[in-house]
Amino acid sequence: MPSDKASVAEKEQIRPTVVAGETIRLRGQSRGLSRSIRRFLHYKPGVAALAFILLLSAIALFADVIAPYPPAKQYLDTPGKGPSIKHPLGVDHLGRDVLSRVIYGTRVALLVGLLATGIAVTVGVAIGLVAGYFGGWMDSLLSRLTDAIMAFPLLALLLALAVLVGPGLVTTVVIIGLTIWAPYARVARAEVLSLREREFVLAARALGASSIRIILRHLLPNIVSPIIVLATLGIGSVIIFESALSFLGLGVQPPTPAWGSMLSDSRAYLRYYPHLAIAPGVMIALTVMAFNLLGDGLRDMLDPRMGNER
Amino acid sequence: MVRYLAVRTAQGLLIIFLVSLGTFSMMHLVPGDPVSLLLGEGGVPVTKEVIENIRRHWGLDRPWYIQFFTWFGNMLRGDMGQSMVRRGEPVGKMIWEAAWVTFRLNAFSTVLAVAISLPLGVLAAVRRYTWLDYFVMTGSTLGIAMPNFWLSLILIILFAHILGLLPPFGIDSWKGWVLPVIVLASDQTALFARMMRASTLEALSQDYVRTARAKGLSARRVIYNHVVRNALLPIVTLIGYRAAYILSGTIVVETIFAIPGLGQLFTLSVLYRDYQVIQAIVLVFGVLVVVANLLTDLTYAMVDPRIRLVGVGGD
Numbered sequence: 001m002p003s004d005k006a007s008v009a010e011k012e013q014i015r016p017t018v019v020a021g022e023t024i025r026l027r028g029q030s031r032g033l034s035r036s037i038r039r040f041l042h043y044k045p046g047v048a049a050l051a052f053i054l055l056l057s058a059i060a061l062f063a064d065v066i067a068p069y070p071p072a073k074q075y076l077d078t079p080g081k082g083p084s085i086k087h088p089l090g091v092d093h094l095g096r097d098v099l100s101r102v103i104y105g106t107r108v109a110l111l112v113g114l115l116a117t118g119i120a121v122t123v124g125v126a127i128g129l130v131a132g133y134f135g136g137w138m139d140s141l142l143s144r145l146t147d148a149i150m151a152f153p154l155l156a157l158l159l160a161l162a163v164l165v166g167p168g169l170v171t172t173v174v175i176i177g178l179t180i181w182a183p184y185a186r187v188a189r190a191e192v193l194s195l196r197e198r199e200f201v202l203a204a205r206a207l208g209a210s211s212i213r214i215i216l217r218h219l220l221p222n223i224v225s226p227i228i229v230l231a232t233l234g235i236g237s238v239i240i241f242e243s244a245l246s247f248l249g250l251g252v253q254p255p256t257p258a259w260g261s262m263l264s265d266s267r268a269y270l271r272y273y274p275h276l277a278i279a280p281g282v283m284i285a286l287t288v289m290a291f292n293l294l295g296d297g298l299r300d301m302l303d304p305r306m307g308n309e310r
Numbered sequence: 311m312v313r314y315l316a317v318r319t320a321q322g323l324l325i326i327f328l329v330s331l332g333t334f335s336m337m338h339l340v341p342g343d344p345v346s347l348l349l350g351e352g353g354v355p356v357t358k359e360v361i362e363n364i365r366r367h368w369g370l371d372r373p374w375y376i377q378f379f380t381w382f383g384n385m386l387r388g389d390m391g392q393s394m395v396r397r398g399e400p401v402g403k404m405i406w407e408a409a410w411v412t413f414r415l416n417a418f419s420t421v422l423a424v425a426i427s428l429p430l431g432v433l434a435a436v437r438r439y440t441w442l443d444y445f446v447m448t449g450s451t452l453g454i455a456m457p458n459f460w461l462s463l464i465l466i467i468l469f470a471h472i473l474g475l476l477p478p479f480g481i482d483s484w485k486g487w488v489l490p491v492i493v494l495a496s497d498q499t500a501l502f503a504r505m506m507r508a509s510t511l512e513a514l515s516q517d518y519v520r521t522a523r524a525k526g527l528s529a530r531r532v533i534y535n536h537v538v539r540n541a542l543l544p545i546v547t548l549i550g551y552r553a554a555y556i557l558s559g560t561i562v563v564e565t566i567f568a569i570p571g572l573g574q575l576f577t578l579s580v581l582y583r584d585y586q587v588i589q590a591i592v593l594v595f596g597v598l599v600v601v602a603n604l605l606t607d608l609t610y611a612m613v614d615p616r617i618r619l620v621g622v623g624g625d
Binding site for chain 1: 321324325328329332333336337451452454455456457459460463464466467471478555556557558559561562565566576577580581583588591592595596599600603
């Protein structure tokens with residue numbers, strides 16, 4: 001699409017980007033991608049995070065093969081036993097293998113993280129695009145709605161919704177997705193406001209393109225980068241929300257193994273089986289950190305102007 | 311300034327109204343009759359008339375929008391009504407008692423977080439790329455990623471069960487406050503330190519800092535008088551805007567440490583479907599968030615005159 005290229009080139013002409021003090025980039029469309037990738041590779045924690053996330057995805061996909069035991073099978077002779085050769089992370093209070101449950105828990109974390117973020121991005125971007133493009137009372141209404149959602153204590157809202165709808169995996173995905181869209185709406189709206197009066201949009205309008213077409217073909221592709229960065233950073237907080245909900249017993253329900261509910265189970269046995277509280281927490285922290293670092297790396301890659309605060 | 315204030319206040323009121331309306335409809339449009347919950351499933355035969363009477367007593371027989379406006383009107387007059395589930399206990403009393411606990415919990419932890427994070431953030435920025443900087447940044451990355459309920463469990467195992475220094479739950483003595491305050495302070499510390507470092511770096515690169523240095527001011531005075539003062543602004547804003555997160559953060563921590571604050575009250579009320587209490591808490595928080603944001607913006611506008619000029623049109 002010539003219009004988008006024009007806009008990108010224009011942006012770069014106005015603000016030449018200094019990359020690590022070595023080059024000043026003015027146009028360079030063809031080399032843009034490889035340059036971005038190099039910029040991403042330059043940030044080592046981001047690369048490590050990407051590797052870790054790929055590993056996690058593999059673990060989630062092949063959990064059946066990797067896990068040494070079925071996650072719900074009880075080994076009744078040894079409930080609460082600490083790490084041993086047979087059970088590297090020990091068994092829980094019901095005699096289930098902790099390592100296998102941690103491995104299966106990857107599925108829930110990634111599934112909820114990706115799906116809920118997907119819902120939030122879709123809803124938020126749609127609302128932001130409409131609000132920013134049409135403006136007027138529609139913008140006022142949608143912006144105040146966004147503010148209201150932002151003003152709401154999220155976990156409180158999630159708890160109330162989970163109780164009302166009935167907790168479960170699907171509920172968890174949907175309610176998280178439908179409550180965290182506000183930041184995406186804000187960013188999308190702000191981006192559209194800055195693009196709305198640009199030549200390529202005016203040109204499209206002059207050529208008789210419909211509003212829908214302008215929004216989908218001309219505006220949407222131009223706001224993808226900041227949204228991707230925001231969404232990657234958002235996956236981490238979704239995973240924390242999911243595990244907090246599961247921890248409070250209102251997220252993913254047993255027998256499905258989830259890190260949050262494993263920690264919740266461990267609560268009653270902290271004095272006697274403290275090992276139960278370690279592995280799931282480490283996994284949550286590592287996974288959340290990985291998505292945050294990946295987000296930082298992508299920000300360097302896609303929008304170097306935002307980068308330096310790290 | 312006056313117009314700015316008026317516009318922002320009007321918007322704030324609208325947001326509070328929307329939040330209340332949202333909560334109200336959510337609680338009422340979804341299946342689950344509070345009357346049957348109130349009567350329990352004890353198998354006591356209840357006639358239709360009794361149920362009708364109860365419904366009439368609580369105004370549940372009227373259309374939901376009339377219920378909403380009655381409730382909203384009462385709220386505006388400061389009357390929070392009575393708890394349906396907890397046998398007519400006044401909601402206002404329950405909320406204020408719990409709010410005092412939650413307030414202290416969050417005040418202590420925010421003060422602690424600010425006291426630790428601001429010096430660390432400034433130091434990390436001034437000594438950029440040294441071990442101190444890497445330590446602060448790694449620590450804050452970890453602190454942000456670590457869910458506070460997990461940190462709570464680890465601290466309970468360590469300080470209550472292994473070392474036996476602090477109680478695992480309850481706030482009967484001052485010792486009970488230590489762990490929850492540390493937990494709530496930890497992720498704020500991580501966030502503030504990171505922000506403070508970023509905004510100090512930003513301030514360090516400004517022309518006025520170069521000027522101050524060129525004038526021959528000592529490094530210490532440049533940092534104190536020129537850098538830190540300017541770098542503090544975004545932090546003040548961040549703390550103000552975080553009011554919305556207080557309830558979210560405190561729900562989990564209060565549940566784990568059995569602290570009778572707003573978070574615990576909210577969780578219990580959700581489980582009991584205690585409409586009156588839930589709505590009142592949400593409204594109180596809506597007001598709190600709106601007021602906190604407004605105050606933050608006003609502080610900002612007063613300190614930084616550039617905001618005033620742009621502020622009126624957009625958000």
